[in-house]
Amino acid sequence: MSPSRCSPAVEEPAAARRSSSPPKADYEAISKYYDEVRPGRPETLAPWVEALAAILGGQKGGTLLDVGAGTGRFVRPMEARCGASVIGLDASPGMLHRAISKDPLGLWVLGDAQALPIRPSAVDGAFMVMVLQHLADGPAAIRELYRVVRPDGRAVAITSSWARLAETPVGLFPGVRRLDRARFPSIPSVCRWFREAGFDPVGVRYLRIEVRGARVEEVVERVRRRYISTFALMDDEELARGLPVFERRLRERYGPQFDYVNTFAVVWGGRPKAVLT
Numbered sequence: 001m002s003p004s005r006c007s008p009a010v011e012e013p014a015a016a017r018r019s020s021s022p023p024k025a026d027y028e029a030i031s032k033y034y035d036e037v038r039p040g041r042p043e044t045l046a047p048w049v050e051a052l053a054a055i056l057g058g059q060k061g062g063t064l065l066d067v068g069a070g071t072g073r074f075v076r077p078m079e080a081r082c083g084a085s086v087i088g089l090d091a092s093p094g095m096l097h098r099a100i101s102k103d104p105l106g107l108w109v110l111g112d113a114q115a116l117p118i119r120p121s122a123v124d125g126a127f128m129v130m131v132l133q134h135l136a137d138g139p140a141a142i143r144e145l146y147r148v149v150r151p152d153g154r155a156v157a158i159t160s161s162w163a164r165l166a167e168t169p170v171g172l173f174p175g176v177r178r179l180d181r182a183r184f185p186s187i188p189s190v191c192r193w194f195r196e197a198g199f200d201p202v203g204v205r206y207l208r209i210e211v212r213g214a215r216v217e218e219v220v221e222r223v224r225r226r227y228i229s230t231f232a233l234m235d236d237e238e239l240a241r242g243l244p245v246f247e248r249r250l251r252e253r254y255g256p257q258f259d260y261v262n263t264f265a266v267v268w269g270g271r272p273k274a275v276l277t
């Protein structure tokens with residue numbers, strides 16, 4: 001993972017803006033198939049866990065909060081990697097139901113990232129993975145991370161960068177780039193939200209996931225199964241209309257089998273130490 005300072009230069013033009021009210025994905029419906037289309041295989045999760053642990057590690061015996069934990073893909077892997085207890089919080093009863101049925105002894109909380117039902121300074125660190133695009137009030141969620149993390153603790157948000165949205169093969173599906181640019185905040189905005197919440201220092205790193213030997217039929221099938229929430233925002237007709245166009249574009253651009261890189265932004269902030277007066 002390449003470290004870098006929180007610099008707008010690596011991101012989209014300043015004039016571009018995310019919509020103030022991103023379209024809302026229905027996670028009650030998505031919860032019924034999420035684990036099938038996004039299986040949390042250890043080898044798939046490992047680079048994400050390492051990216052989180054690089055910032056949140058060193059919490060042995062402490063408590064971490066996974067905000068927007070979904071079906072809990074990162075909860076136990078982060079516990080194992082960091083030696084901490086991890087609380088999984090999500091706003092969707094359906095997603096949490098899945099998490100609880102897989103792991104009844106886990107620490108699960110139903111709650112909103114923008115108004116966390118957690119006491120101030122209660123956790124040693126917090127993280128959210130691919131959640132910001134769902135929130136109407138991203139800055140409020142980052143302020144909440146600041147509030148619940150103890151002084152000298154850290155918080156991390158992993159999200160798609162707009163650079164990735166421009167590069168990913170999935171962007172060849174008609175309408176995807178428009179939809180996702182309306183949902184995902186820009187990385188400079190997320191860094192600003194961290195700074196405005198009070199985090200200092202604030203940084204961003206880029207997590208590069210290399211995908212080798214992707215076959216066009218497999219990629220099309222994953223999209224048909226709505227493996228990311230962008231496709232859950234499309235109705236059946238829009239999806240059916242787009243699939244043949246997508247497949248043709250993929251073959252024209254890449255041929256039947258191809259390698260590509262998905263780049264995610266890992267924005268983090270440290271809550272300053274308490275100052276005794």
Ligand SMILES: C[S@@+](CC[C@H](N)C(=O)[O-])C[C@H]1O[C@@H](n2cnc3c(N)ncnc32)[C@H](O)[C@@H]1O
Nearest residue numbers: 027068069070073090091092095112113129134
């Ligand atoms: C793409 S999933 C990511 C789940 C998990 N972090 C993972 O990577 O597998 C986004 C999650 O954010 C949750 N979410 C959406 N809005 C939320 C909110 N306001 N507060 C808490 N969670 C929310 C959804 O219910 C969903 O489980």
